[in-house]
Amino acid sequence: MARPADPERRGKTLARATDYVLEHGLAGLSLRPLATALGTSTRMLLYDFGSKEQLVSAILAEARRREAALLTDASAVESGRELLLGVWSWISASERRPFLRLFFETYLDAITHPESYSAEGKAMVTDWLNTFATALAPGGDDPVAATLVIAVIRGLLLDQLATGDQDRVDAALDRFADLLYAPPRTRER
Secondary structure (H helix, E strand, O other): OOOOOOOHHHHHHHHHHHHHHHHOOOOOHHHHHHHHOOOOHHHHHHHHHHOOHHHHHHHHHHHHHHHHHHHHHHHHHOOHHHHHHHHHHHHHOOHHHHHHHHHHHHHHHHOOOHHOOOHHHHHHHHHHHHHHHHHHHHOOOOOOHHHHHHHHHHHHHHHHHOOOHHHHHHHHHHHHHHHHOOOOOOOOO
């Protein structure tokens, strides 16, 4: 019977591996360069995590955990509009770019290679948005409005990452918030 992995060492390795992936991304991730960067061996990575797939799953779960911890502060507002603007301000900040790159890299790869992603990988794509979908949608539990909000946020984040034009993208989000949360117009007869 094999001896179980040392949880403390595994935790430290996972933290450093997550830092590495946030900096370098998942595309082309190879165990040998990762192990070298972490000051360990591929044998120890496999010993601690079982397989490359299990290591990637653990990294994605750790990135989600970190992101959720950071996101908690953004949700402490009252109105849907304030929450939307607060979430946008939080998520579009420059220090979140490593998370966003990892999110979109995973999101796009999960579309083209769904067989490569465990539940953790798929959750990386959906969980952080599900947290706010209902709260951001005007009128509460409206899955269509929530889908629209999520789609606009994703699109604007992609635009921001691709162009770096923060001012224009911020203005677009502000205009979207104005439209989304404007009082309903009454019909004149």
